[in-house]
Amino acid sequence: MLKNTHVRSKKKMVAIGIVTGLLIPYSVVMGVTQASAATTTLNIISAEPTTGFDPAIAKTQASLRVMELIYDGLVDYNSDGEIVPGIAESWKTSSNGLTLTFKIRSNAKFSDGSVITSEDVVFSLERAAASGTMKAAYANMKSVNASGSSSVVIKLGRKDRTFMDTLAWIGNSGILSKKAVSGNASYFLVPKATSGPWVLTSNIPQNKAKLEANEYYWKTGYPKIKTINYVYSSDRTANASALAAGTQDMSFPMAPTDAIRLKAAGGFSFELAKGPTELFWGFNTKISPFNDIRVRTALAYLVPRTEKQDVCWEGLGPVSYGNLIHSGPFAQSALRTYKVTRASAVSKAKALLTKAGWVSSGGSAVREAKDIDGVKDGTKLSFKVPFEANWQQSRCHTEMMSQFVKEAGVEALPQAFDGPTFWTEASKGSFGMHHGGNGYATIDAQFLNGYTCTGGIVALIAKWCNKDFDALVNKAVASSTPRAKFYYNQAEKILNKELPLILVGGQYNVVGFNTNLKGFDARFDSSNRGLITATVS
Secondary structure, three states: OOEEOOOOOOOOOOOOOEEOOOOOOOOOOOOOOOOOOOOEEEEEEEOOOOOOOOOOOOOOHHHHHHHHHHOOOOEEEOOOOOEEEOOEEEEEEOOOOOEEEEEEOOOOEOOOOOEOOHHHHHHHHHHHHOOOOOOOOOOOEEEEEEOOOOEEEEEEOOOOOOHHHHHOOOOOOOOOOHHHHOOOOOHHHOOOOOOOOEEEEEEEOOOEEEEEEOOOOOOOOOOOEEEEEEEEOOOHHHHHHHHHHOOOOEEEOOOHHHHHHHHHHOOEEEEEEOOOEEEEEEEEOOOOOOOOHHHHHHHHHHOOOHHHHHHHOOOOOOEOOOOOOOOHHHOOOOOOOOOOOHHHHHHHHHHHHHHOOEEOOOOOOOOEEOOOOOOOOOOEOEEEEEEEOOOHHHHHHHHHHHHHHHHHOOEEEEEEEOHHHHHHHHHHOOOOEEEEEEEOOOHHHHHHHHHOOOOOOHHHHOEOOOHHHHHHHHHHHOOOHHHHHHHHHHHHHHHHHHOOEEEEEOOOEEEEEEOOEEOOOOOOOOOOHHHHHOEEO
């Protein structure tokens, strides 16, 4: 059996592992497409998908939350974290693990009624493999070819425990209509002829979008919700107020404080998406003072860890003292590099900064440069730290950090940015140090996409590339779970030593909804595809 060894209760965090074989398809009515039984409306208020709807470009969580509703992949995850059939009703793996053959459902159609063919799948996967978002994840795919109109053959360069998870990455591995996309430069403004449970019928930037149930969706009788009105708002406090007033039914991610308060008031519930996540301080290691490992290490000792989790996140989510937060088969022995007393942390930080040439002088509370190459003597150790203005916890965390680093003579100045501008500038390397957080579907995706040199997310996190790190990750991807765990442990040690970012913990995404939404489960990968089988009373 092809099986996910990362299967866990949907209420627990999961890690990834795949062995080859065959999955049993869903029991569905085949051959005849039946219109969706959807009759109701769901009102969502959440951040605008400012990176758009093109899987080759869009990589922010806000865009993924919409793309996963309008695109389907060959395979998907269920709420328990198992890989299950999607557009592919079944598949088989060769004895050497290098060839995957997928059978496309006979009733799989795009939202315009056209049949989803093997050529559409080939087009979509080749496009994903060439994209900036998925290049690293598809690096092991040597070829993808049609075998007749309803079969697709993928050949891998080596055994790959993670490739099925790449295909289950719905937002960026969604199946597109070759005919609709080719030669249409404006297609992704409001994509038509899409493969998912809903169709994006309108999108007004900085305002709202509307989605309607796909009447040709292959999963007979679904989705149950006919219309999704999607209001764009980055003000999480205002979003919580809209939920409380009943004008909106669902919002994500919510501030934990708001979710806990609304649940206590009644008529409201929330779930936590507990997949692989991270909270971090990212660096541009190419500019001063962050090009000095001693400065980065000093800051790693100084920043708040348990304190920020308790104050800013209401205690929801794990804390890190040097490594990523993993559970399940990939759980590591926790690195405790920065788990020291506050007095020791400040002492170590001061010593490191002094050795780096940032000294206390002239009675100033802020350290100044002395004999540092490329830095004028007397320059203060002062810098701006951007954060997303609409993310309440990010503001809290950044302001708390600025107070903590003062003890060692560092002036970190919080700087609020709106979300779209923030991530655009982060990708350009405009920030020396910035606050960030992200979530992934799997541990493998976290390492591959978040930290390798060709990862689609690494530019948003840190300006860093380490070939030794990449080699370990590539070995992990090609290895069984126990061996992969060893390689990831070694890779984590490189991250902890070189500090292209400071990992301080994980964030559990809070998905809040009024109790008129029935049957919704927040998936471990933060996906909202649980809405497909949900209803609104």
